[in-house]
Amino acid sequence: MTTTDLRVDEGYAPGTGGVQVYWRSLGEGGTPLVVVHGGFGVVEAFGDVLDRLATGRRVVAVELQGHGRTADVDRLFSWDVLADDVAALVRSLDLGAADLMGHSLGDGVCLRAAIRHPEVVRRLVVVSAPCRRDGWFPEVLAGMGQVGSAGFEMMRQTPMYAAYAAVAPDPDGFPVLMDKTGALLRTPYDWTEEVRGITAPVLLAYGDADSVPPAHAAEFYALLGGGLRDAGWDGSGRSASRLAVLPGRTHYDVFSSPELAGVVDGFLG
Incomplete structure (x- = not known):
């Protein structure tokens, strides 16, 4: 099945604090799957992953505050606020208890949504992220420490910025997004005890050359x-939860890998 065979809808849903969250859905039927991008991502960054996942269900991809078509607003930019936006979207679209799936920064958002709003989450898929900040490799944390508008001229040359500028309501807002994202990534967190209390089944998926060491993936799974x-x-x-380590995959290609879609399909049912 290709995109042309799938039902496509899009729109905006109210989040919290005045934000209007852009969403695009593919397919129909089944338990809806809400997909959240990584830092600086847009819907288009998912590639054909959405098509693969939408062959038997409705898949709703969202763009977080300040990302893509979702305009930035003057409010706190935190894991919990972004998680509340996702939960608000699930309720606004009347998705019931949906499945959530995130990548990288989007994982933190989905994980917090499952912790704060368990009633809107049936199953959770975490792709390539830890449950505490020091779960990242040290060199990854060092890179996060450099994220900010000072690096905008370098980012301006990247496909990531081009995708943002093509759809953003304020194409000049990218440096502000870089500063907000950098501050978020540098904020300490440890969700260990809250993870223990998650009742929804969780799939943890990583590449075997990921930004998160396999030892942390095993600890998270435990x-x-x-x-x-x-x-x-x-x-x-x-366990009702699952752990997948995909061979030859990294933090930067695991989300778009064809084998991930198969693993996710098998978990979501």
Whole structure:
């Protein structure tokens, strides 16, 4: 099935604090899957991943505050505020208990949404992110420390900025977004105890050459009740959550990998 065969809808949904969140959906039926991009992303950055996932369900891709078609507003730019926006969108579109899937920065948003608004989340897919800030490799944290408008001239030459400028209501707002994103990425967090309390089944997916070491992925999985004992010959001791480590994949290509779509499909059912 191709995009031309799928139903396509788009619009804006009210978030919190006056933001109007842009969304685009593909497909129909099944339990809706809400997909949240990484830092500086737009809907188009998902490539054909949305098509693959939408063959048997409705997939709703969103653009967070200040990203793409979603205009920036003068309010706090935090994990919890962005998570509240996603929960508000689920309610506004009357999606019921939806599945959530994020990548990188979008993972933090989806994870916080599952913690703060469990009633709107049936299943959660976390692709390539830790549950505490020091779960990133040190060199990744060092790079996050440099994110800000001082690097705008370099970013101006990238496809990421070109995709933003093509659709943003204020194409000159990218340096502000860089500063807000940099401040968010430098904010300490440790959601370990809250992760233990998540009741929705969770799929953790990483590349084997990711920005998060496999040791942290295993630790994260254990917080969800996974990998703590042998499942038994009949699998009865298996956790409701899952861990996938995709060979040959990195933080920068795992989200668009064809094998990820298959793993996600199998988990969401």
